[in-house]
Amino acid sequence: MTKLTHRLAGSLETLAQALRRYGRDDGKVLVLGGVRSGKSRHAERLVAHHPHLVYVAPGLPPSAEDPEWAARVEAHRARRPRHWTTIETTDLATVLRNATSPLLIDCLGTWLSRVLDEVGAWTGKSGWERRLDERLEDFLAAWSQARVPIVAVSNEVGSGVVPATVSGRLFRDVLGALNNRVSADSDRVSLIVAGRALDLP
Numbered sequence: 001m002t003k004l005t006h007r008l009a010g011s012l013e014t015l016a017q018a019l020r021r022y023g024r025d026d027g028k029v030l031v032l033g034g035v036r037s038g039k040s041r042h043a044e045r046l047v048a049h050h051p052h053l054v055y056v057a058p059g060l061p062p063s064a065e066d067p068e069w070a071a072r073v074e075a076h077r078a079r080r081p082r083h084w085t086t087i088e089t090t091d092l093a094t095v096l097r098n099a100t101s102p103l104l105i106d107c108l109g110t111w112l113s114r115v116l117d118e119v120g121a122w123t124g125k126s127g128w129e130r131r132l133d134e135r136l137e138d139f140l141a142a143w144s145q146a147r148v149p150i151v152a153v154s155n156e157v158g159s160g161v162v163p164a165t166v167s168g169r170l171f172r173d174v175l176g177a178l179n180n181r182v183s184a185d186s187d188r189v190s191l192i193v194a195g196r197a198l199d200l201p
Contacts (some may be wrong), residue, residue, distance in 0.1 A: 029046060
């Protein structure tokens with residue numbers, strides 16, 4: 001082969017790698033960002049081309065007792081196309097294992113908050129650490145084994161001040177560790193800052 005042919009072959013392989021990494025069906029994508037950074041809108045744009053999609057909402061359902069949260073949930077619902085299917089659950093592992101259509105999970109931060117409550121972390125219930133580890137490892141195993149396109153949204157909590165409460169520090173530390181594990185097993189990771197996406201190598 002000539003030098004030109006070698007260079008052309010190398011360029012084509014580089015292009016193919018870029019398309020595999022940044023193509024629309026990226027495998028598993030983690031979208032990180034702070035509050036109101038635009039991370040959910042970015043994630044929704046990534047999956048907008050799928051004719052069938054399951055939106056997984058693991059956060060608290062809206063309640064009249066918390067009108068601010070209810071307004072946030074309603075804003076998210078209003079943006080979703082009608083052809084999307086919505087599942088509201090904290091059992092992300094089962095959803096991942098049974099998935100046959102692309103998934104959008106929004107978000108891991110609200111999911112973790114509910115899981116911490118379910119395992120008794122906030123009240124210091126005996127054995128909560130073990131139950132938390134089991135839930136996290138079950139989710140991570142299902143994430144690793146998933147074979148459908150998935151975009152997961154999560155909060156980037158490592159850039160702010162140290163929380164003043166024990167519960168705040170617990171949440172920040174566990175979510176930071178979870179984000180690291182999910183990132184390590186993702187095909188692509190994006191950080192959203194002020195509505196702008198930065199693809200992380």
